[in-house]
Amino acid sequence: MKRILVTGSNGQLGQCFAALAKEWPTLEFHFCHKAQANITNAEQMQRLIDKIQPTIIINCAAYCQVDLAEQNHALAYAVNATAVKQLAKLCKNAGIFLVHFSTDYVFSGATTKHSAEEPALLQPYSETATALPINYYGLSKLAGEQAMLDIAPMGLILRTSWLYSQFGPNFVTSISHKLQQGQALNIVDDQIGSPTYGPELAAACLQILTKHNLAKDFTTAKLLHLAGQGQASWYQLALQIQQLQFKYQQPLAGYNQKQHQQQTGTISAISSQQWPSLAKRPAYSALSSAKLKQLTGISLPPWQQSIAKCIKKSI
Known part of the structure; x- marks a missing residue:
């Protein structure tokens, strides 16, 4: 039986794994949450590893x-970079398989144009794309990846x-x-990403861990995208949330769309420059x-299917 230690269990993704645990009896x-062992403390993590032997x-x-x-550089770097480096060393020395999560914010978001007449080419980032963060969060996460x-x-x-997910803010x-x-x-409409449902991300991760020969397929750390x-x-996502709330609340509340619009908030599109x-x-x-x-x-499924699943569970 594989013994799995999950750090950051009080966070959003940690709670997603916890909610799935009963579905994986093997x-x-x-x-482990911060109060039990802070990942920035290498000695605490070593003691926890010695105790659990994951x-x-x-x-x-x-x-x-x-x-x-942007205001807490030292803390962000300590958690997202230095702690990952320490954890990677501990895992390497003990022969433990390490799964770590990073972010799309390692990319700059720059697009290219062939000419003034042609629209920007918006191609989803692959693993080989150059990472160039434009904020400190992305910089700290990239440093953790590299370490x-x-x-x-x-x-x-x-x-x-x-x-x-349905967990946490x-x-x-x-x-x-x-x-x-x-x-x-007022929701920003000029930032585009790939919305990802936490429970599906966690389940996919566990599928990889159980269906593949980890020692053979991941002899050394591999970097892959999963979204x-x-x-x-963000604006399109907010509109989808509003529509889904009406869809799932209507049979329960018994009101029509006009009444629903009167009872819920409105959504307006704004630019990033308008959102401080x-x-x-x-x-x-x-x-x-x-x-x-x-x-x-x-x-993972199309984001529209996943957001519907999340909103339905939340109603």
């Missing part, structure tokens, strides 16, 4: 507050995009709650997961 899970570590711990990272690749334990780095839960309160919302299929702007924030976001950061599908046969 795996022995151990969930065959796999899934690192869900991360500093994910993009704007606050793990340099140390090269058995392992897998999964870059994902625009993570959401995220874009989907925030927008859903504000709409139910009847708030008028929801397709792409959307400390950190710059890439205008385009959709990810291609084609390589992972080719190697493992695993992919």
Whole structure:
């Protein structure tokens, strides 16, 4: 039986793994949050590894507050880069398989034009695309990737995009709650990514860990993309949330669409320049997961299907 240690268990992705644990009886899970062992403390992590003796570590711990990272460089780097380096060394020395998650924000979001008359070519980023972060969060996550690749334990780095779930604060839960309160919302429409449903990301990760010969297929750390299929702007995603809320609430509440629109908030599109924030976001950061599908046969559904599943569970 594979013994799996999941760090960052109180975070959004950690909770997604915890919710799935009962569906994987052949795996022995151990969930660890910051109070039990801080991943920035190498000695604490060594003691935890000695106690549990995991065959796999899934690192869900991360500093994910993009704007606050601009003010807290040291903390963001300690969690997203230095701790990953330490964890990779521990895993390499003990022969433990390490799974680590990264972000589409390692990319600049720059697009190219052949001429002034032709539109920008928006092609989802592949693993071979040049990473060039435009905010400190992305910079710290890229440093963590590079450290793990340099140390090269058995392992897998999964870059994902625009993570959401029914757990904890995220874009989907925030927008859903504000709409139910009847708030008028201004949502950025010039940032595009690949919305990814956390429970599906976690399930896909576990499929890789159970269906593949890890020692053979991932002798040293590989970097792969795994995100929801397709792409959307934050504005498009918000509109989809609003439509799905009406779809699933209507049979329960018994009101028509006009009444629903009167009782929920409105959504207006704005530009990134109209939304003040400390950190710059890439205008385009959709990810291609084609390589992972080719190697493992695993992919995530179109984001429209996944957001519907999430909203239905939340109603």
